[in-house]
Amino acid sequence: DIQLTQSxxxxxxxxxxxxxxxxxASQTISPYLNWYQQQPGKVPKVVIYAxxxxxxxxxxxxSGRGSGTDFTLTISSLQPEDFGTYxxxxxxxxxxxxxxxxxLEIK
Amino acid sequence: xxxxxxxxxxxxxPGESLKISCKVSGYSFTSYWIGWVRQMPGKGLEWMGIIYPxxxxxRYSPSFHGQITFSADKSVSTAYLQWSSxxxxxxxxxxxxxxxxxxxxxxxxYWGQGTLVTVSS
Numbered sequence: 001d002i003q004l005t006q007s008x009x010x011x012x013x014x015x016x017x018x019x020x021x022x023x024x025a026s027q028t029i030s031p032y033l034n035w036y037q038q039q040p041g042k043v044p045k046v047v048i049y050a051x052x053x054x055x056x057x058x059x060x061x062x063s064g065r066g067s068g069t070d071f072t073l074t075i076s077s078l079q080p081e082d083f084g085t086y087x088x089x090x091x092x093x094x095x096x097x098x099x100x101x102x103x104l105e106i107k
Numbered sequence: 108x109x110x111x112x113x114x115x116x117x118x119x120x121p122g123e124s125l126k127i128s129c130k131v132s133g134y135s136f137t138s139y140w141i142g143w144v145r146q147m148p149g150k151g152l153e154w155m156g157i158i159y160p161x162x163x164x165x166r167y168s169p170s171f172h173g174q175i176t177f178s179a180d181k182s183v184s185t186a187y188l189q190w191s192s193x194x195x196x197x198x199x200x201x202x203x204x205x206x207x208x209x210x211x212x213x214x215x216x217y218w219g220q221g222t223l224v225t226v227s228s
Contacts, residue, residue: 036152087152091208
């Protein structure tokens with residue numbers, strides 16, 4: 001089964017900062033990699049799918065890139081509503097799996 | 108409007124059985140896979156598996172295979188997740204989500220509100 005490892009596990013940043021989160025797969029999965037945001041007490045929502053496609057309604061400050069086994073999620077200018085936990089997920093073959101999450105906190 | 112509405116919170120004792128539901132509306136129930144995701148308190152998301160309501164074909168994560176059962180009832184557009192014998196370690200929030208697939212890539216595009224399951228003696 002394919003495992004996903006996110007880094008860092010937690011990240012402290014300020015409003016306006018540019019932040020990047022990494023997700024590494026145990027084997028090639030390109031481009032079947034999604035990113036979800038979960039704010040505290042809320043339901044997860046997709047922000048990026050198929051590695052680089054912006055989900056409907058998601059601001060353009062979010063972007064995703066990567067191929068093979070290495071993928072990144074970048075937020076170009078952090079806004080207060082962007083804080084929360086981000087999870088990557090692969091959909092290369094079942095069983096799909098999530099990364100362990102990256103908690104993005106306010107500095 | 109696509110909606111997935113899950114059944115309410117449950118409090119059960121170890122060894123009891125449980126079936127929680129996910130009723131969908133606003134799209135063709137039989138045309139999309141439905142997934143189930145576990146989130147234990149303060150922890151991350153865990154992919155439990157998916158079911159295709161069109162033919163009730165399930166795909167389980169090895170971590171959950173044999174511990175849970177997925178089912179779907181087309182007549183009421185509802186997917187189910189059930190346990191035959193709960194353990195305290197099954198205490199968690201459980202989400203259902205619609206899986207959208209396009210161009211070979213799949214992701215969960217709509218989510219239920221979650222069902223909190225508490226198992227305690």
